[in-house]
Amino acid sequence: MRQPEPEPQSFDRVLSSMCTEPHPAARAAAERFLATNPGDPATYEAVAELEARAVEGLATLAEHPTPADATGYVTSGGTEANIQAVRSARNRHGESDDTSGERDVNVVAPASAHFSFTKAAALLDVELRTVPVDDEYRADPDAVAAAVDDGTALVVAVAGSTEHGRVDPIPELAAIADEAGARVHVDAAWGGFVLPFTDRDWSFADAPVDTVTIDPHKFGQAPVPAGGLLAREDAALDALAVDTPYLESRSQATLTGTRSGAGVAGAVAAMDALWPDGYREAAERAADNADWLAAELADRGYDVVDPELPLVVAAVPESEFAALRDAGWKASRTGTGALRVVCMPHVTRATLRAFLDDLDGIRR
Amino acid sequence: MRQPEPEPQSFDRVLSSMCTEPHPAARAAAERFLATNPGDPATYEAVAELEARAVEGLATLAEHPTPADATGYVTSGGTEANIQAVRSARNRHGESDDTSGERDVNVVAPASAHFSFTKAAALLDVELRTVPVDDEYRADPDAVAAAVDDGTALVVAVAGSTEHGRVDPIPELAAIADEAGARVHVDAAWGGFVLPFTDRDWSFADAPVDTVTIDPHKFGQAPVPAGGLLAREDAALDALAVDTPYLESRSQATLTGTRSGAGVAGAVAAMDALWPDGYREAAERAADNADWLAAELADRGYDVVDPELPLVVAAVPESEFAALRDAGWKASRTGTGALRVVCMPHVTRATLRAFLDDLDGIRR
Structure with missing residues (x-):
């Protein structure tokens, strides 16, 4: 049953997971x-x-x-x-x-x-x-x-x-x-x-x-x-x-x-x-990223759910969502089909900028 | 909450586990x-x-x-x-x-x-x-x-x-x-x-x-x-x-x-x-070890359950069992208190000889 070993995914484009890169x-x-x-x-x-x-x-x-x-x-x-x-x-x-x-x-x-x-x-x-x-x-x-x-x-x-x-x-x-x-x-x-x-x-x-x-x-x-x-x-x-x-x-x-x-x-x-300082910094960074992403998506005219904890939900159309998945973004949807981005510690501001760049390209 | 990190146990004296050292x-x-x-x-x-x-x-x-x-x-x-x-x-x-x-x-x-x-x-x-x-x-x-x-x-x-x-x-x-x-x-x-x-x-x-x-x-x-x-x-x-x-x-x-x-x-x-040769060899080695241990224990007068798969049960008295635990052997007991040795791949003939040496020392 020997077959080539697949590589584990990189976390670079994972926006859908509630897990993250371990410390x-x-x-x-x-x-x-x-x-x-x-x-x-x-x-x-x-x-x-x-x-x-x-x-x-x-x-x-x-x-x-x-x-x-x-x-x-x-x-x-x-x-x-x-x-x-x-x-x-x-x-x-x-x-x-x-x-x-x-x-x-x-x-x-x-x-x-x-x-x-x-x-x-x-x-x-x-x-x-x-x-x-x-x-x-x-x-x-x-x-x-x-x-x-x-x-x-x-x-x-x-x-x-x-x-x-x-x-x-x-x-x-x-x-x-x-x-x-x-x-x-x-x-x-x-x-x-x-x-x-x-x-x-x-x-x-x-x-x-x-x-x-x-x-x-x-x-x-x-x-x-x-x-x-x-x-x-x-x-x-x-x-x-x-x-x-x-x-x-x-x-x-x-x-x-x-x-x-x-x-x-x-x-x-x-x-x-x-605990506690590293977690505090991670929590604050994640909250900042979520707030920033929510504002950017709202600026683009999407209906955004104001983040309470570091998780952003926005009503991105199905066709755009599919194009983002095709571009390699591991994003997921809520039960009503809205885009859902979990701002885990591995999700940096640079990642989110790249994600928005791709989204902007799709919308053009 | 920082404290010294304990070391994981060695498998050298683990006779009680149905898990083993990973390949x-x-x-x-x-x-x-x-x-x-x-x-x-x-x-x-x-x-x-x-x-x-x-x-x-x-x-x-x-x-x-x-x-x-x-x-x-x-x-x-x-x-x-x-x-x-x-x-x-x-x-x-x-x-x-x-x-x-x-x-x-x-x-x-x-x-x-x-x-x-x-x-x-x-x-x-x-x-x-x-x-x-x-x-x-x-x-x-x-x-x-x-x-x-x-x-x-x-x-x-x-x-x-x-x-x-x-x-x-x-x-x-x-x-x-x-x-x-x-x-x-x-x-x-x-x-x-x-x-x-x-x-x-x-x-x-x-x-x-x-x-x-x-x-x-x-x-x-x-x-x-x-x-x-x-x-x-x-x-x-x-x-x-x-x-x-x-x-x-x-x-x-x-x-x-x-x-x-x-x-x-x-x-x-x-x-x-x-699969399959490595598992076959491990299974045969384990079976040989179990048969050998069962025979050695029977020779010492213990009531031994004849092994079908590589697991040996013998009616070792509570006092001897306790002494073996004190000597660092991770052994376990059946519901009726008999000694139970699981001959996993990490359990070698040398391990079993050392175990019997300690048992003999306890019985003297």
Whole structure:
């Protein structure tokens, strides 16, 4: 089956990804820990120690009340973290931890929530109640309040939505959830390494949030796979544990079994190198680039969604979008077909100038 | 949060892991593709192409009728592959693909099945019917036949069990499943790269098997994370698809979202380097080592389970086990407390001699 090896893509023209080039220190650490498995901590002790440091680092970013004792783990990515948050809330709702199938549980999420919640609901056999967003693409608290009931195990809030980079009104949503006896999950998979440098309310300190998704392999500049799940209380993860014969550890709360030590070591190295000043600079640069691109696109007459976090959406016609793809730009579209540019750290001002030059050429 | 960086463990004394040192070519490929995401094939085209090659390679090993057109993907590991097999069977059972919660579905698995099936059942809200194994630690067909009924979506068969390395009587189990209208999943996560060099029946060619788990990151000598899920029919994966706005691909059948390109590239490079002769040599060397260790332990008076695949179980007392751990040996135990040694490629005859020397020292 030997065939010529393809080259990995360059990031030069990647505007569509929520991942980025890993920090050099993170890449080096990932390479060193490539042959380790934090899912088997009794065998792979060093990487298990690193995972505790990764969780403490993430908990620091997310303003957990006690970062050194925070409960959580490095997931395969945001999807696993979101699935696990739904699963934990399902299992804890009415304290029916069993699998008797007698549950009638729902999860309320804004239409802006990532499709991993659809996946989670299909997987976990819970009802997903998707409620409309407001004119600014944020969860509408009135719609959420109207959707929750006694069966609501979880209210999902988004801190940096995939399509528009929006932050939901999290304290308001948390108050609604509290009233309904539901738990609150914040999906900050993409936003989590940018939000600490904004005035937005999203963290454990800002609202009575139960669980948070925050991914080192997005704005954290760690290599894939390094997602993150954090919980305010140990009980949130305890509700996920299954017994583990054959391992010298007693139980496992993760969704996957064998896990990547490269991701864990890379996440720690990235946070060591970049928290907080490196992340602050990256967040500010990305925000400047997004604001600049939005203004340039608006100047050209496109209908632009004003960026809140570093993500620009503009109503570029399908024919122009197709021509940009043909020119090698890895851009993507929202559900309504609008151009979507994610201003990750690898997306420089020079990249965006070249992109606009190509767009101008296409429009001529 | 900067602290001294711990060193990754050496594999010198690791007898407990079902993972191993990656092949050098696999490590190099993984390092090259560290910053890629096969979960976003429109952005990361090269690694998507590699994934198609990985699936073809795995399908060749598992004797899929049409390897070049086989359906499957590179999972985060065996747990994801097993969960997805259960999920697919659940969704397809009675063709109720929805999430209405009206299902009353069960899965029948031998007690020797990996704990990921317990995890899958808890996650997916299906009943797991665990049936006893026979005196040789293999699934007992009579017990499986007694457990299946109209609600049985899936019969799980193990080809290389985690505790004892046993291969179930797969054609017999498949016949029972067929009779009951259930699908058949073979968990060859660990065994899949050894079984092609044995006379055991386990593959798509050997029985009417629907899905197979086969992990490059175990005996395939690929780096973590690289598991594998294969299906005989496209419909098995179609039953897992959820819609994907924001991605230029239409739907996603994987459990995770962002995935590791390092694992995919590493899997392809390992198979290119080792299939078939390198894997045959590794399998034969491992089998010889297991037979030798089993004989040595039996000579010392321990009760030894005769190895079928390269895994040795012996009733070593708790005090001796503890002393071996203290001496730095990463060994593990079965559910009944017996010593379990997995003869992976990194476990050489010299390693086993050193292990026995330490054991002899402890017994003196």
